[in-house]
Amino acid sequence: MLPRPSLSLLPRFCAFATMSSKTSTFHLQQPLNYRAGARIQPVDGSHSEEVYEPATGRVMGKFLFSGEKEVDLAVQSAKAAFKIWSQKSGMERSRVLLEAARIIRERREEIATMETINNGKSIFEARVDIDISWQCLEYYAGLAGAIAGQHVQLPGGSFAYTRREALGVCVGIGAWNYPFQIACWKSAPALACGNAMIYKPSPLTPISVVMLAEIFTQAGVPNGLFNVVQGGAATGQFLCQHRDVAKVSFTGSVPTGIKIMEMSAKGIKPVTLELGGKSPLIIFSDSVLENAVNGALMANFLTQGEVCCNGTRVFVQREILEAFTEEVVKHTQKIKIGDPLVEDTRMGALISRPHLERVLGFITQAKEQGAKVLCGGELYVPDDPKLKNGYYMQPCVLGDCRDDMTCVKEEIFGPVMSILPFDTEEEVLERANNTTFGLAGGVFTRDIQRAHRVVAALQAGMCFINNYNISPVELPFGGYKMSGFGRENGQAAMEYYSQLKTVCVEMGDVESVF
Ligand SMILES: NC(=O)C1=CN([C@@H]2O[C@H](COP(=O)(O)OP(=O)(O)OC[C@H]3O[C@@H](n4cnc5c(N)ncnc54)[C@H](O)[C@@H]3O)[C@@H](O)[C@H]2O)C=CC1
Numbered sequence: 001m002l003p004r005p006s007l008s009l010l011p012r013f014c015a016f017a018t019m020s021s022k023t024s025t026f027h028l029q030q031p032l033n034y035r036a037g038a039r040i041q042p043v044d045g046s047h048s049e050e051v052y053e054p055a056t057g058r059v060m061g062k063f064l065f066s067g068e069k070e071v072d073l074a075v076q077s078a079k080a081a082f083k084i085w086s087q088k089s090g091m092e093r094s095r096v097l098l099e100a101a102r103i104i105r106e107r108r109e110e111i112a113t114m115e116t117i118n119n120g121k122s123i124f125e126a127r128v129d130i131d132i133s134w135q136c137l138e139y140y141a142g143l144a145g146a147i148a149g150q151h152v153q154l155p156g157g158s159f160a161y162t163r164r165e166a167l168g169v170c171v172g173i174g175a176w177n178y179p180f181q182i183a184c185w186k187s188a189p190a191l192a193c194g195n196a197m198i199y200k201p202s203p204l205t206p207i208s209v210v211m212l213a214e215i216f217t218q219a220g221v222p223n224g225l226f227n228v229v230q231g232g233a234a235t236g237q238f239l240c241q242h243r244d245v246a247k248v249s250f251t252g253s254v255p256t257g258i259k260i261m262e263m264s265a266k267g268i269k270p271v272t273l274e275l276g277g278k279s280p281l282i283i284f285s286d287s288v289l290e291n292a293v294n295g296a297l298m299a300n301f302l303t304q305g306e307v308c309c310n311g312t313r314v315f316v317q318r319e320i321l322e323a324f325t326e327e328v329v330k331h332t333q334k335i336k337i338g339d340p341l342v343e344d345t346r347m348g349a350l351i352s353r354p355h356l357e358r359v360l361g362f363i364t365q366a367k368e369q370g371a372k373v374l375c376g377g378e379l380y381v382p383d384d385p386k387l388k389n390g391y392y393m394q395p396c397v398l399g400d401c402r403d404d405m406t407c408v409k410e411e412i413f414g415p416v417m418s419i420l421p422f423d424t425e426e427e428v429l430e431r432a433n434n435t436t437f438g439l440a441g442g443v444f445t446r447d448i449q450r451a452h453r454v455v456a457a458l459q460a461g462m463c464f465i466n467n468y469n470i471s472p473v474e475l476p477f478g479g480y481k482m483s484g485f486g487r488e489n490g491q492a493a494m495e496y497y498s499q500l501k502t503v504c505v506e507m508g509d510v511e512s513v514f
């Protein structure tokens, strides 16, 4: 267990917001843009949006969207910081990242609380997210000092060497499901490699990433190295189109990913795309049933099911279909839904009213197409009156599913598991890969040869054997097919935030062919 934050840290946070650790008490008071080491209002913020608390449906405040001028100021400030930061050694950068990780650890409870208030996920899960976040900074702090090139001997004593260099000002654009964690997954390798970053969170979850910006400043990054611009699609477009932006790393939906890639193509900017999925989880009849059931719950119900790599197509071998279904339904019905800041809550509120309605719409459509609701799938109204306008639903398990149903083909991004029976390995692999997505996949079996054979055949970037949705930061994460490309986490991410320079050195005279 990690130490709880000391109380002396709380007033610093309360300086920008009135907050206690209770649902329905937070009020947004300070600006949410961050530029050159300070919170600021955007110079051209003409449009404002409300921020909601999913647990109560309450408006917590308003914030301003940034326009083209503000985006340009953020880029200029990041460019200036890049000049300083990129000249530091890997070890110097490492020390700053370690200090930032330490501060996150110290402020864990406060950040997790804010994440819960803004996203609606349970405080239990938010703490895990924050732990993964500081671990990510620690991991890349460790790699920063290990960035190195290659030495190559050439004829006559000549030689060449390679340098791995930073790209410049990188843009991070994030989704709302893991606001703080996504920002860390992008900024940690970016900064470790010597880049600056401008980050745009989802307009639904604008709050916690500004805390990260403050932490980086406190840890000692140059002012401007990590800036935050708030806004939606238009702000994101200004960022992607800016000529001084060297790279875009995006987490979000496939349609937006396509637009980001098109914009980046115009500027020949490299992109990393972490997009959606409809991942298969294959459960063979020789599995340890209890593990398979727990795996299916982990694969479907974290963060109210709003997880890109969820294994939402649960293929179960026919021999154990009944036993598995019975157990999974029993466990799903026991999930404690309610106030996300209450310690024993395990499922909080979905991100927004429209999203909740969209998820419920998928369930209605599934019923129309012949699926059977085995449990849940209804709105959930907690007893506590202050939560009655929150965006809650009961986690749902669907039986009698077929591969051609919408609930099996499309990403729902909510707590909805579809169970699909299968008979043979060959058949299930064919069906599992029959999707345009390719983010993740999982297999439960006690047969080790089969386990490795199955994951080798799965067309997915992140595969699990006998577990699902664990996320050690040492492991590269990213998709195949329409789920995107590039990798976050692991050593692999360093390649996506750096470029290779080759230096060819002549030790003799120049032999001209002319
Ligand atoms: N593979 C992964 O790691 C993850 C993927 N996702 C995917 O994200 C989706 C849910 O997240 P949303 O925030 O609704 O996705 P989204 O694609 O609507 O938005 C993601 C981000 O892109 C920004 N954006 C929207 N239009 C833009 C444009 N034209 N130019 C530049 N930026 C633009 C948004 O403001 C937001 O910050 C799901 O479909 C899910 O599959 C979500 C989390 C993780």
Ligand SMILES: C[N+](C)(C)CCCC(=O)O
Pocket: 177, 178, 182, 302, 306, 307, 308, 309, 469, 470, 471
């Ligand atoms: C942390 N994990 C593995 C549950 C989800 C990470 C991917 C995402 O942002 O949806």
